[in-house]
Amino acid sequence: MSESLIFHFDVDGEDFTSAGQASVQVKKNLRRLGISPEIIRQVSIAMYEGEINMVIHAHGGSADVVVNEDKIEIILADKGPGIADIELAMQEGYSTAPDSVRSLGFGAGMGLPNMKRYTDEMTIESKVGEGTTIKMVVKL
Amino acid sequence: MTVSEICEKCGFEPVVLPEAEREVNGGYIGDLLSWVMGRAKADSAWITIMSNINIVAVASLTDVACIILAEGVTVDENIKNTAEAKGVNILSSSLPAYETAVAISGL
Ligand SMILES: Nc1ncnc2c1ncn2[C@@H]1O[C@H](COP(=O)(O)OP(=O)(O)OP(=O)(O)O)[C@@H](O)[C@H]1O
Ligand SMILES: [Mg+2]
Numbered sequence: 001m002s003e004s005l006i007f008h009f010d011v012d013g014e015d016f017t018s019a020g021q022a023s024v025q026v027k028k029n030l031r032r033l034g035i036s037p038e039i040i041r042q043v044s045i046a047m048y049e050g051e052i053n054m055v056i057h058a059h060g061g062s063a064d065v066v067v068n069e070d071k072i073e074i075i076l077a078d079k080g081p082g083i084a085d086i087e088l089a090m091q092e093g094y095s096t097a098p099d100s101v102r103s104l105g106f107g108a109g110m111g112l113p114n115m116k117r118y119t120d121e122m123t124i125e126s127k128v129g130e131g132t133t134i135k136m137v138v139k140l
Numbered sequence: 141m142t143v144s145e146i147c148e149k150c151g152f153e154p155v156v157l158p159e160a161e162r163e164v165n166g167g168y169i170g171d172l173l174s175w176v177m178g179r180a181k182a183d184s185a186w187i188t189i190m191s192n193i194n195i196v197a198v199a200s201l202t203d204v205a206c207i208i209l210a211e212g213v214t215v216d217e218n219i220k221n222t223a224e225a226k227g228v229n230i231l232s233s234s235l236p237a238y239e240t241a242v243a244i245s246g247l
Contacts, residue, residue: 020197024226027201037182037203044201045177105190110174117178 005033005067011051011078013060016101022063023048033067035140042118043072043138049111050076050134056101057081058132074119074136082128090116090124141247143206143229146185150243152208155215155230156223164205167244169237173198180204185244187237191215199228206230210237 007029009022027044035043047063054061058080066073083089090112097107116122121137144160146152154160168180169187173194180186182203188195191213199207206229209215214232215223223230233240 017193020194020201023201024197041182041201041203048197048201049174049177104192104194105171105173106194108172108174110172110178114174114178 004069007065007067009063011054011060011063013055013058016055016104019052019055020048023051026065029065030067030072035067035072039072039138039140043074046115046118046136046138047074047076049115050074050136052106053111054078054080056097056106061131068140070140071120072138072140074138075133076136077131077133079131082130082132083124083126084128086124086126143185143231146206146244146247147231149247150233150240152240153232153234155209155232156220157229157231158224158227159205159229162205162229164244167241168204169241177202187233187240189213189237191219193219193222195219196223196226196228199223200226208233208240210235210240 023044027040030040058078061078064075088094092113093109095107095109101107119136120139123135126132141164142161147154164185165183167185170176171188171190176198180202183205185206185208186204187208187210189211209232212234
């Protein structure tokens with residue numbers, strides 16, 4: 001691969017039950033490219049956590065996955081409420097998820113920590129009232 | 141040991157087994173999805189009482205060998221169809237989660 005490949009997805013903020021479709025599609029695409037199962041697992045879990053967060057906390061957004069020769073970048077952008085205290089949000093167990101999604105098994109406050117765990121680099125840019133952009137890199 | 145062997149030997153009910161011959165290595169018990177994604181290893185048997193559609197995506201992305209629904213929990217047709225399409229094995233055990241794990245480890 002000499003040129004980078006880009007996969008773009010719009011993440012629907014209303015449709016909770018189909019959340020995760022972008023991540024599942026990315027998994028398929030990466031498999032077709034011959035990427036190793038362990039890398040695919042890291043990328044798809046990190047992306048799913050971010051996708052679900054956009055659905056639960058930000059009324060949806062967009063996801064871009066860029067596959068380069070030496071790394072995979074995941075960029076998640078939303079125009080949701082933003083994160084006031086990023087350090088607090090990154091702590092294991094911190095969650096503002098409503099009861100309606102807790103009953104589905106979300107809201108453990110482990111999503112952002114998982115995104116960090118499964119990627120080599122992660123940066124969060126967020127402004128209250130404007131939105132959040134999360135960039136993650138998994139090295140190949 | 142394969143998913144179908146576990147199913148048969150432990151007397152679990154096969155809900156959908158699109159990848160019945162998949163090898164199982166280890167297990168993880170949990171209902172909070174982000175814990176599962178953070179801790180469950182690929183190829184393990186994931187034992188849970190969660191039964192909503194999101195378990196299929198979590199199982200697929202985490203690359204576990206199968207979902208085992210404990211406590212006789214059932215899933216609806218839509219979930220079965222999605223699991224079949226995504227190659228996610230689902231079994232159902234009438235036992236609680238702990239006894240389900242004990243049954244598997246005794247094989
Ligand atoms: N895209 C986002 N926009 C606004 N707030 C967010 C966003 N992503 C995360 N947050 C905030 O950060 C908190 C922690 O996120 P994290 O993903 O770790 O946990 P969670 O989504 O609440 O639960 P879990 O991921 O375990 O199901 C959230 O509860 C929410 O307050
Ligand atoms: Mg989350």
